[in-house]
Amino acid sequence: xxxxxxxxxxxxxxxxxxxxxxxxxxxxxxxxxxxxxxxxxxxxxxxxxxxxxxxxxxxxxxxxxxxxxxxxxxxxxxxxxxxxxxxxxxxxxxxxxxxxxxxxxxxxxxxxxxxxxxxxxxxxxxxxxxxxxxxxxxxxxxxxxxxxxxxxxxxxxxxxxxxxxxxxxxxxxxxxxxxxxxxxxxxxxxxxxxxxxxxxxxxxxxxxxxxxxxxxxxxxxxxxxxxxxxxxxxxxxxxxxxxxxxxxxxxxxxxxxxxxxxxxxxxxxxxxxxxxxxxxxxxxxxxxxxxx
Numbered sequence: 435x436x437x438x439x440x441x442x443x444x445x446x447x448x449x450x451x452x453x454x455x456x457x458x459x460x461x462x463x464x465x466x467x468x469x470x471x472x473x474x475x476x477x478x479x480x481x482x483x484x485x486x487x488x489x490x491x492x493x494x495x496x497x498x499x500x501x502x503x504x505x506x507x508x509x510x511x512x513x514x515x516x517x518x519x520x521x522x523x524x525x526x527x528x529x530x531x532x533x534x535x536x537x538x539x540x541x542x543x544x545x546x547x548x549x550x551x552x553x554x555x556x557x558x559x560x561x562x563x564x565x566x567x568x569x570x571x572x573x574x575x576x577x578x579x580x581x582x583x584x585x586x587x588x589x590x591x592x593x594x595x596x597x598x599x600x601x602x603x604x605x606x607x608x609x610x611x612x613x614x615x616x617x618x619x620x621x622x623x624x625x626x627x628x629x630x631x632x633x634x635x636x637x638x639x640x641x642x643x644x645x646x647x648x649x650x651x652x653x654x655x656x657x658x659x660x661x662x663x664x665x666x667x668x669x670x671x672x673x674x675x676x677x678x679x680x681x682x683x684x685x686x687x688x689x690x691x692x693x694x695x696x697x698x699x700x701x702x703x704x705x706x707x708x709x710x711x712x713x714x715x716x717x718x719x720x721x722x723x724x725x726x
Contacts, residue, residue, distance in 0.1 A: 439618075439656075440550035440580055442466045444543055446570050448554065448562035449475040449525065450500035451637045453512075455647045456584040457552065458630035459622045460654075461507045468546045469504065469512040472535060472566050474522040479687075493522070495639060503636040506629055513542055526674055529565040529694055532701040536569050543577065550580035556659050557588040557601045558668025561694060568698055571659050572705065581657040589669070598651045601668070620652040664698045667691035 445460070445467055447453045453461065453469045461467055475496040476482065476489050486492040497514075504510040514522055515538040517531065528535050543551075553570035554563040563586055574581035585600045600617060622630065630649045637644050674689035 439582065440464070440548075440552075442546075442548050443468075443550040443552045443582075444546060444548035445469045446472065446539065446551055446553040446566055446573075448472045448528070448560065448566045450496045451475075451503075451634075451640045451644060452554070452563075452586065453500075454503050454630065454633040454637065455644065456554075456586060456652065458507075458633055458649075459620045459626050459652045460552065461504070461510055462626050462629055465507060465509040467510070468542075468548065469510065470539060470542055471500065471512065471514045472523060472528050472569075473525045473562055474514070475525055477525040492639070499637050499639060503633040506633050506636075515539060515542075526561055528562055529697050532565065532569065532697060533704050535565075536572065536701070539569060539573055540576075543573070548577075548579065550582060551577075552582045552584065552654065553657075555583035555585050555600060555657070556663060556668065557585060558691070559586065559588040559672075561672040561674060561689065564668075564672075564694065567657075567659065568664050568701070571657065571661075571664070572701075574657070582654045583657040583659075584652070584654050597647060598653060600653065600655065618654045620654070622650055622652065661702060665695060667695060 441464065443460070443464060445453055445457050447456070447469065448471075450471055453471075457467075457469075461469070474493045476493040478489060482492045483489050486495065500512065504512055515528075515535050516522060517534045517538070523531060523535060551570050551574050554567045556564050556567040558564065567583065570581060570583075573579070585598055587595050587597045588601045590596050627649050634644045634647075634649060669691050671688040671690050672694065674687050
């Protein structure tokens with residue numbers, strides 16, 4: 435990019451591998467970044483316990499893959515969101531615990547003092563991606579942080595998967611009218627691509643998914659979503675798995691997008707009741723200070 439919009443970003447992603455696929459070049463250029471994973475990356479109901487012994491064993495493997503991937507970037511640091519009891523948020527279920535997730539992210543950020551947050555765009559494909567986008571929007575507002583977003587994937591009108599491109603139209607039309615909200619496409623160097631490919635290779639459990647992404651592409655833009663953006667569904671429903679499933683052959687459950695929007699609305703109500711939420715963040719931010 436022509437200029438650096440941040441120096442110490444907090445990269446907030448839904449699952450281990452999202453940070454590598456979307457932000458590997460960013461991580462290499464800004465080694466002071468912090469990656470925060472929202473979920474344990476372990477969806478129930480796909481027979482993972484049969485293949486790996488238990489869901490807990492699979493979670494440990496996902497965590498190990500993330501550590502190995504990020505070890506290719508010097509000085510990289512990462513954390514996981516945790517609930518009040520110290521447990522991790524389950525894959526596909528963080529939307530059910532938005533206040534707890536936001537509170538955990540707040541605590542992490544207060545210790546890290548970022549100058550920007552970088553997260554998923556709202557694109558109506560994966561329920562965890564959209565939940566992270568929603569949390570990041572509120573978080574950036576509360577901390578008065580710059581907020582940038584990246585695309586992962588979504589489905590076009592024919593049902594075809596679109597990778598690594600922003601979903602234009604609808605909520606995004608307004609973005610074109612705002613000065614300085616153009617897409618920033620990073621040109622990764624050969625060395626950066628080589629490092630990214632090594633990071634991608636560490637996610638062996640996700641080999642099928644990772645292989646569909648082009649390691650040369652990374653796109654970012656200033657986020658344009660507001661609370662009203664998340665009151666409009668971008669899809670009919672989400673792939674979703676109840677825990678635990680009754681039968682493995684029924685694993686492809688769907689969750690209405692309206693159910694997710696209802697949780698967003700409930701968070702908005704909760705947020706309004708937290709009189710000290712915004713004030714406390716600003717006070718802590720002044721005490722910690724941002725790096726210059």
